[in-house]
Amino acid sequence: MQENKNEKPFIPTLGITIGDMNGIGPEVIIKSVMNPKIFDLVNLVVYGHGKVLSHYKNLLGVDKFSFNQTNNAGQIRYNRLNVINCVEDIEVNPGEETKEAGALALAAIQKATEDLKEGKIDAIVTAPINKNNIQSDDFKFPGHTEYFTEAFGAHESLMFLCGERIRIGVATGHISIAQIKDRLNADVIRKKLELMLKSLKKDFNIGKPKIAVLGLNPHAGEDGLLGNEEIEIIQPVINEFKEKGELVFGPYPADGFFGNSSQSKFDGILAMYHDQGLIPFKTLAFEEGVNFTAGLSAVRTSPDHGTAYNIAGKGIANEQSMRSAIYMAKDVLLARRENTH
The missing domain is CATH 3.40.718.10 (Isopropylmalate Dehydrogenase)
Structure with a gap:
């Protein structure tokens, strides 16, 4: 045209x-x-x-x-x-x-x-x-x-924190820590990933977005030793998106992920709860960061x-x-x- x-x-x-x-x-x-x-x-x-x-x-x-x-x-x-x-x-x-x-x-x-x-x-x-x-x-x-x-x-939206070098969405937003375990399920993670993928394509013009998913528990559960959410909830959803040809990876232990600056390798990151995403985001992009409501x-x-x-x-x-x-x-x-x- x-x-x-x-x-x-x-x-x-x-x-x-x-x-x-x-x-x-x-x-x-x-x-x-x-x-x-x-x-x-x-x-x-x-x-x-x-x-x-x-x-x-x-x-x-x-x-x-x-x-x-x-x-x-x-x-x-x-x-x-x-x-x-x-x-x-x-x-x-x-x-x-x-x-x-x-x-x-x-x-x-x-x-x-x-x-x-x-x-x-x-x-x-x-x-x-x-x-x-x-x-x-x-x-x-x-x-x-x-x-x-x-x-x-x-019906759904995504709190999507965006900076020049990092974009983080949260699966659960403004709720107490005590509520996270009850609120977090496969459907929630699936919907937030769908919103993130759609937004990266439509709002940021990224044709084939690459997304990292963080684990909920310390060390992403350590193969079930520190929690089963990664095995029972998070990993199966990631596998669903991989089977559809989407570049979705994880679950990653949050501390090691940011400690190794792995955020630079992905177009978007899905954190499981508010502070898991916002603490690293504000550390890395506080002065220029933007809160965007995707979806x-x-x-x-x-x-x-x-x-x-x-x-x-x-x-x-x-x-x-x-x-x-x-x-x-x-x-x-x-x-x-x-x-x-």
């Missing part, structure tokens, strides 16, 4: 939810857009409140930062940041956990989700929330991943850090993870467009 040289490049419109306004979300948003060249690649709409960004602009002493306030994402101005006020008024208190901050975070997520469903924006980038103060009758979820999974009608019809990314109340408003937050989340949302959108043609 010949390229149409007259066709304008696709510049997606991304919605950025403000997250907890008393955390570092507003600061990393401001820092991420200080280089105007970003607007050559994406249009950006912050869902939150203009007062929040003005407050942090003054705290940070940033002179060359401005934004356009609008009531409708369909009427944004290009080549600059846009802001939609999602509540009437707010009071910003950096570093403090307040109900008001939770209410704004939720209002921003709800409005951005509505606009994404209506086609006014193309994807959502979420700044970090406080999972405690956002809880309400409208938000009874452990985090963003579960909220968006329900909001977009997906949704919509595109949602997020920086891989939390609200960091202890440094909020101090001007020392690193914006690289937020900037990477913005660029990954754009890249995934472009990959999906290519793969539908």
Whole structure:
């Protein structure tokens, strides 16, 4: 198919939810857009409140930062940041956990989700929330991943942590360690592997992905001496995918796998539980890592850090993870467009 040289490049419109306004979300948003060249690649709409960004602009002493306030994402101005006020008024208190901050975070997520469903924006980038103060009758979820999974009608999704040199998904996410043994079964692992394979092909343009599966127990069970989950649950699922011609290998002992830098040999890694995946990921890719929700019809990314109340408003937050989340949302959108043609 010949390229149409007259066709304008696709510049997606991304919605950025403000997250907890008393955390570092507003600061990393401001820092991420200080280089105007970003607007050559994406249009950006912050869902939150203009007062929040003005407050942090003054705290940070940033002179060359401005934004356009609008009531409708369909009427944004290009080549600059846009802001939609999602509540009437707010009071910003950096570093403090307040109900008001939770209410704004939720209002921003709800409005951005509505606009994404209506086609006014193309994807959502979420700044970090406080999972405690956002809880309400409208938000009874452990985090963003579960909220968006329900909001977009997906039966399953995958928390997929992505960096330049490593991608890790988790079979079980925001649950207690005590619940892992009861929740982990062959069907769960099978579904997460299917989501990872599909995402690597569709969202990352990897034609024949190579995936490593980690064991649950120390030393991957040591042939049943330290646990039978590898023999009874994990290995049979891996064998199923191998029989279908997929490059799925394991189960690997987690400590030795990362100790030997084996992650560099694979396109994706499936960890059995949250910390098994996120500890090595944040060790290797904390400053530039992105949390991507694979398996949704919509595109949602997020920086891989939390609200960091202890440094909020101090001007020392690193914006690289937020900037990477913005660029990954754009890249995934472009990959999906290519793969539908």
